[in-house]
Structures are given as structure tokens and as C-alpha cells.
Amino acid sequence: MTALLEVQNLSLEFRGARGAAPIPALQDVSFTLDRGETLAVLGESGSGKSITAKAVMGILPKPAAQVTAGRILFDGEDLLTLSPARMRSVQGARIAMVFQDALSALNPVQTVATQIAELYRVHRGHSRRDAKERAIEMMRLVRIPDAARRADDYPFQFSGGMRQRIMIAMALALDPDVLIADEPTTALDATVQAQILELLVEVTAARGMALMLITHDLGVAGQLADRALVMYAGRVAESGPIDALFDGPAHPYTRGLLGSIPGAAHRGKDLPTIPGLPPDIARRPAGCSFNPRCSYADAVCATTVPALLSFVPERAVACHHHEEVLADVPVGA
Template sequence: MTLLATLPGHDPAAPALAVSGLHVRLGRTGIVHGVDYAVEPGRTLAVLGESGSGKSVTARAVMGLIRPPTGAVTAGSVRLRGVDLLTLPEETRRRLRATTIAMVFQDALSALNPVLSVGYQIAELFRAHLGLSRKEAHRRAVEVLDLVRIPAAARRARDYPHQFSGGMRQRVGIGLAIALNPQVIIADEPTTALDVTVQAQILRLLGEIQREHGTALVLITHDMGVVADVADRVAVMYAGRVVEQGGAAELYARPAHPYTEALLGAIPRPQLRGQRLAVIPGAPPDPADPDPGCRFRPRCGYGTDACDQAPAALQIAAGRLAACHEWERVTA
């Protein structure tokens, strides 16, 4: 029996991960405001949005990596198969990290310890969480490196992060995340700064792991093309809030929020060769000086007097949510 199964509230039928009403501050500034999303086992939820929209802060809060004095979760719940992680002692959350929920960080070079070999770093997971001997842990670490397609894994296990290319370091980061077969993986921009060929390899690797183990994947990205290829559902974030959610195919075909529509309109397409690319005017709001109304209003072409009030997330169809007073005009 796993540790998670022994905790209060555990429900095998519950979503793999469900975030509800999450509020997070950094210092004195609110960054995340009432985020809600969920992902089922074996499924992929893509979290979209510009830099600064709160995607990574939400992920770090889910992982328990935002703590005083730098920041804090001020409200909400983070349920892993029904178990609210925010109510657990820190030692219990630490034991769940990597074994049940794991994260692939955006910058693999910064996430890896530069003075320890990659094999040692992976082996430490097996020693700390499973109590394996040094020799057995090293053997398992080599298996993990081989699983994530590191050539000559036994030899490369002795190498240090700076001896790997960006794509190979990202594979090592994925290896750290999957080593103990977690139920949920949060991948924060796992293909950023990688060339297109390596991006495809990384996404294919994550997909293979997901299919083999039934892992739920939360993919944080601003790459709309990546989302179209791999996501089952999409949550679009803007200024710390989820402004639209829905099935990937339906959301792409018929966006219900002006921000989602603008993001899709800015995707370069072959048929637009030689034409000026569409852009979203203006800039995201200052989180330290929030607008009391709709935060996308200064950049929106659908604004009305109703936008003086912040819109609530409305269920506009089965499985579709949109936080916009004018969603019917957007979808028309």
C-alpha cells in the first residue's frame, strides 16, 4: 500500500490532481487568484498563458515549494486522489514528492546540482525514498537514464550536468521526475529553448511514459503548437486567473474568451507568409496594482461597461468554462 492510500480523504476514483480556489502570494503581492483545474489519470492538461500569468507559481504551490517568508498559499485546496496536500505536515508532503507527484523544472541546468554527477542525483531518490543500498540505487539510476534515452547510460551516469547538452539535461530532469513512477507529473516548459527536433523527442518521451504508467501530466507552456499535439484539456491563465477551460480540440476550434482568441490568432501559419503577424496589444497588468474589473479589459476588443466588474467563471457548455461577460459574442 502506498503512502497516499493511507492518508485521510484518499479516494481512488478522484481526479489524479484537483486544484480548487488556489490563492498564492509572493511577498505581499497576490500572484495567483482562485485557480481551479483538474486532470484525470492518463490524461494531459495543458496550462497556457503569457509569461507572468501565474502558471509556474501555481505549479510550485502545488508541489509545496512556496513557503514563508518568500511566499505562501493563502487559500484553496490541492487534492491528490482526494487527499488535500495543503493540510499535510511538511514531512509527509516531502515523502509524497517524487514518489506520487513530481515536477520537471523549466531550466534543467539550474534544477540539477552542478557538483554531483547525474547518476548520483537520481540514485539519491532511491536511497532516500526506498532505502536501497548505494550499489542497487546506482543500478536503478542507470536504468532510468537508459529509459530516457541517454546514450551509454552506465558511462554517462558518472558525468556532471555541464557535460550534457540542453536536450540531454532535460532528459535527465525527466528521469528525476519519473524515477519513482509518480501518479502526477508537472512539466514546466519542458521544451523551452530546445530546437524543434529535440522538442519532439522530449514530448514523445513524456507521452510514452504516460501511456505505460497511466500518469497524469500537467504541461505548462506558452507554445500553442505543442498543446494542439498533446493535450486532452486546456486551462488558459491570465493575470493569475484561469479565464477559460475546455477540451483542447473544442477550445481551439471555438475559443470563448478574448484572450484565448487573441493567443490563437497570434500563431504563425504558412498561409500568412509575408503578412504582418497578429499581436496582442498592450501588456499584462501589474500584479501589485490589480484592476478591480476584468484584468484583460485594457487589451480587449469586446469590452463593455459590465467589464468594470470582474467576471466569474461560467459553465458555458459541458466541460467548458469561460470567465468573460461577452463570451457569447466571442463564440458567435
């Protein structure tokens, strides 16, 4: 079966001032997303998660960001080849996105219902009255209390959690096939974070949507996702079913991330950490980008970029020593 979304060998670079060398932001990124599936995209800040999502959504900062290779197939059509007008018909209607900061993403001088209703008017041709009624229905769907009364309120009159629910309502309004959620709970407290994430997964599952959830929270990913894509320094480190990946990580970076999740085994102890820092993408180390931080690294890691290889069905890893990593004591044991 053909995947709903398939990113094939995507490479992207940032171009600076005239004469400056371009900076490779993504290199040979590949993954798939099926209908009704939740894919968690994991990795530290700067790993390439958000720029990958923006490439899929067609909202890369131009002309600074340029795709240099690869394809983004959505329902069999390469999004990178579409005209601007055709791409606009896909954005929001078939692929939608929930951003990190709802207050910045929402228009401060329009009521929330007006902003949701505009989608129905532009894309579906509804009258103002019908569009507002549908906007209120969407507010109820994402559990905004007393939605009809609050429809004429402005974004600043809502709490952070309620604003994020409004962003989700806008993203879901046109019943897209794919919803991308880019760190949608970053500025919220733990209780509200859990509510928002559960709402996202519940509503997308009920509507049969595919969800691409970008998060740094591995605990959340383990609870909500079907599969995971682990990124490091603009490349895919590992991918596979979430349970298999968590039970037996094949990449040292994935292993390090999982080892830092608080658990009973860490009671009274410092949490393990990955030594060092992620590399500056403008100055990646030669070979495997993770090699300066990796306890498994040897001479080949310092000179040769590992290919992303399938080692069992549905799992892939980019590591010269993945067999050794898999053979080690399980994380948390």
C-alpha cells in the first residue's frame, strides 16, 4: 500500500549573504506517514524536526531555504513540483499545521470565530453566518467551554491552553488528511500539555487523519505514537515502530535520549545525559555527526557517513555499530 505521505531523500540548505557558502540543514531525510497513523518526530533542538515539517507544509522561508534534492509525495503527488496556486489549495485543506506559539500565530485584532470562519469562507465558499456556526462547532469539538459566548472574544482573552485549542480547531476545520503538530505544548504547564496532546490524538484518530507530532518529550511519544523518527543534525538517525524502538534502540543517540527519561531506576540519582552538545549545522564533524559524543565511535565513524539501512522489517538505522548497540543491556535495565 502506498503511504499517504512519503518523504524521499530530502536535502535542504540555507543560503546566506552573497559569496557565503550554503549551510546544509537537511541531508537525505526519508520517512513515510500512513493514514490514521501517529508519527512522533524526536530529537534535540536543531536536529531538523521543524524545518522538515515546514518543507512538507510548503512554508519554508524563501529564498533563504532551498530544497536541493528529494521528493515529498502526498497522495502520490510531488508537493515540490506544484504551482503556488495548487500548493495553496493543499495547505490547510489537506495538510494543516499547529504551531508552537498560538499567541503569535493567531491574529490579535480578529475574534477567534472570525479566524476559524475565514477558512470555511475562503476554501468552502460558506456565507458569513454558516461559517461562524461551523467555527463554533469546531470550538466545541476542541472543548472550549461556552463556545457560542466566547466566539466573539479575542486571542488575548484566552489562556495559553485555550489558545492552543483554538489553533487545533483552525487546523482541523477543513478536515485535512495530515495534521502536523510542531511542539504544540511548549509553553504550557504539564497538566495542560497532557490534555492538549490527548485531544490531538483523540480527534485525529476519530477523523482518520495522519498525525505528525514533533516533540522533545519521549514519554509523550511513547504513550501516543505508533512510530517514531529520530533526527540528529539534519539527518535521520533511526526510525521504526515506537514500542520496538523504545524496547531496543539501535542508534546510540536514541539510546542516550531514552536513558535520560526519568524512571524508578533513577530514584535518588542524577539522570544520565549525553555528553557534549549537538553540532552547529554549519560545522558538522566529518563522518557520523554523532561520533564526537558517542561511546561506540571508532575510526570509521570519524570518516564515513553511515547510510540509513533497514535491518529488520519496518526499522531503519544510520549507525556503523547498530548490531553492537542492540546487543547491549536494554535501556533502563
